[in-house]
C-alpha cells in the first residue's frame with residue numbers, strides 16, 4: 228500500500244501493515260483493487276462560511292457484491308498513504324456476505340491532501356472529527372453513485388464500517404456519531420481511548436517479551452544509555468542512526484524497533500537473537516544493533532530519519548505520514564509512549580517532556596494534545612453506543628487504549644496467542660510478510676483467532692439483517 232517508505236512504526240501502527248504489504252513481493256492479489264476513484268470533499272465541515280473543496284481518493288471493489296441490495300463494507304483507511312483495498316480477512320467476509328468494499332483515503336494522507344505545504348496553519352483541518360464527517364459525506368455520495376449505476380433511486384444498502392487501529396477507533400466513533408449511516412462497526416484494535424502518559428504500552432512490551440527477553444532488553448537499555456553519555460557518536464553509528472542528533476529521537480527509534488515485533492506478531496525476531504547472544508556471552512548492544520539494522524531498517528524498511536525531528540519539521544516531505552500522524556498525536560490523541568516510573572523496558576529519557584518538546588519543536592508553540600477534550604467528545608472506553616465489535620490481540624501494546632471489556636451492545640474479544648498482535652483478526656500472524664486473506668494458520672493458536680472471527684461474522688450477520696428490516700421504510 229505504501230509506495231514510499233519512511234515510517235514511525237508504533238505510533239503509526241496501521242501504517243506498518245501498509246508498508247509491509249507493498250514491501251512483500253509483488254502481486255496484485257495482495258489487493259482487491261488499486262484502481263483510484265475521486266470525489267470532491269469539503270475542507271471544513273464545521274465552518275458556515277468556508278465552502279472550499281479538496282479531492283479525496285477512494286477505492287471500490289464490487290466483484291462479490293450481491294446486487295442491488297447486498298451490504299456495503301466501508302473499510303476505513305487510517306494514518307497512511309492508502310493505495311488500495313487489502314486482500315485480508317475482510318475479503319473473506321465480503322465474499323461470505325455478498326458485500327461491496329469501499330475505502331476512502333484519510334484526509335491529508337497519501338494523495339488526499341488539501342494542501343501542498345503541510346504547515347501547522349494548513350494542518351488545522353486535520354482531525355478525527357473532520358475525518359468522521361468525511362466518511363459520512365462519502366457514504367452518502369457513494370450510495371447515490373451506486374444507485375445511479377444500478378439505475379435506482381432511493382435505495383439504501385445496509386452498510387457496515389470496519390477499521391484497524393486508529394481507523395478502528397474511527398470505525399467505533401462513526402457508529403457513535405452517525406448511527407443512522409451504518410448497521411454496525413468493527414473496531415479491530417481500535418484505540419478509542421486518548422491516553423496522555425501511555426505507560427501501559429511499555430508495560431505490555433515487557434509482558435509480551437516474557438521475563439527472560441524483557442530482562443535482556445532492559446539491560447540493553449541501560450548499556451545504551453551509558454554509551455550515549457560516554458560516546459554518543461559511536462553508539463548511534465553502530466545502529467546506522469548517526470543522523471539522529473537528538474538522543475530522545477534515537478532512543479525512541481530503538482524502543483520502537485522492539486515494540487514492533489510484539490505489535491505485529493513476530494516476537495522471536497527480537498527475542499531469539501538476544502537470548503542466544505546472552506547465552507553465548509556476546510555483546511548485547513551489538514546483538515541489538517544487528518536486529519535493529521537487519522529487521523527494522525532493512526526488512527521492515529523503517530529509516531531512522533523518520534524519527535528525526537528535523538525531518539518531521541519539513542512541510543513538504545517525500546513521505547508525509549510521519550509528520551501528519553505526529554500532528555494528530557500532538558493535537559488530539561497523545562498516546563505518548565513514555566517510560567513507566569519503574570521496571571521500564573525503554574529508556575527513562577523517553578518521558579512526557581520528550582513528547583511535549585517534540586510537539587512544540589515540530590509544530591510550534593501551543594500545539595499539545597488535549598486528551599481530556601478528546602475523551603469528553605467520544606467517551607473513551609466509556610463510549611456509549613451499540614452494535615460495535617471490539618477485538619484485540621493479547622500481545623499488542625496498543626490494546627490498553629482500546630475497549631477490552633464488553634458492555635451492552637458492544638462485545639469485546641481478546642485473541643490470546645503468543646503472536647496475536649495488532650489487527651490480528653483481519654491480518655493473521657505474523658503480519659510480515661503480508662498474509663493473503665489474513666491467513667491465521669501461523670498464529671500460535673489459530674483457533675483463538677478463528678473463534679473471534681466467527682463471532683465477528685455472527686454479529687455482522689445479525690446487525691445487517693436487523694438493519695435491512697428496519698430500513699424498509701427509510
Ligand SMILES: *[C@@H]1O[C@H](CO)[C@@H](O)[C@H](O)[C@H]1NC(C)=O
Nearest residue numbers: 373374375376377378379380
Ligand atoms: C433507467 O430507468 C429508466 C426508467 O425505468 C429507463 O427509462 C432507462 O432506460 C434506464 N436506464 C438504464 C441505463 O438502464
Ligand SMILES: *[C@@H]1O[C@H](CO)[C@@H](O)[C@H](O)[C@H]1NC(C)=O
Nearest residue numbers: 422423424425565578579580
Ligand atoms: C504525565 O506524566 C507527567 C510526568 O510524570 C506528570 O507530570 C503529569 O502530571 C502526567 N499527566 C497525566 C495527565 O497523567
Ligand SMILES: *[C@@H]1O[C@H](CO)[C@@H](O)[C@H](O)[C@H]1NC(C)=O
Nearest residue numbers: 656657660662666668669670
Ligand atoms: C509458518 O511458520 C513457519 C515457521 O516459522 C514457516 O516455516 C512457514 O513458512 C510459515 N507458513 C506460512 C504459511 O507462512
Ligand SMILES: CC(=O)N[C@H]1CO[C@H](CO)[C@@H](O)[C@@H]1O
Nearest residue numbers: 630631632633638639640641
Ligand atoms: C483482558 C480482557 O479484557 N479480556 C476480555 C476479552 O473479551 C472477553 C469477552 O468479551 C471479556 O470477557 C474479557 O474481559
